[in-house]
Amino acid sequence: MKNNAIATIIRGLDGFSEWTGRSIAWLTLLMVLVTFVVVVMRYVLNIGNIQLQESIIYMHSFIFLLGAGYTLKHDGHVRVDIFYRPLGERGKAIINIIGTLFLLLPVSGFIFWISWEYVAFSWHTLEGSQEAGGIEALYVLKTSLLLMPVLMILQGIAELLRNFMALTGQDHLPETDIQERPL
Secondary structure (H helix, E strand, C coil), X not given: CCHHHHHHHHHHHHHHHHHHHHHHHHHHHHHHHHHHHHHHHHHCCCCCCHHHHHHHHHHHHHHHHHCHHHHHHCCCCCCCHHHHCCCCHHHHXXXXXXXXXXXXXXXXXHHHHHHHHXXXXXXXXXXXXXXXXXXXXXXXXXXXXXXXXXXXXXXXXXXXXXXXXXXXXXXXXXXXXXXXCCC
């Protein structure tokens, strides 16, 4: 592949991760508001609402699972900086390539594979909440167990290509249309 084609793929995957992360981040605000409503209802009005309480669990799960690719894009995952930080760009690229090929991609693939039947059965039975009056869409929540590894694999491919470019001296991509700014 030519460098322009690789850069286009990287930009596309980065853009998708950026869009996904920024979109799912809005659930954080909604989760805080719903939590406030649940607390007021319960402790001030003495009213309980199972669906609202379960929605907080759903939102937290979606934020964590669907935001994983975005976090990877922004290098927010845990790493052992004792060895990584003092390395040069080439050394970091080699470590990133090894980590992506032998840890990130296989583990993400395994999570997808091991979750497939679990999620498929949930969809087959249209699994709902175990609580009376709960959200009757547990299968939707469980689907995020498949979406998370897919998002990680897609961003992992972008990181792998970016690090291969860094090894070949092509470490700077042409300007991207996506403005990267903190949330």
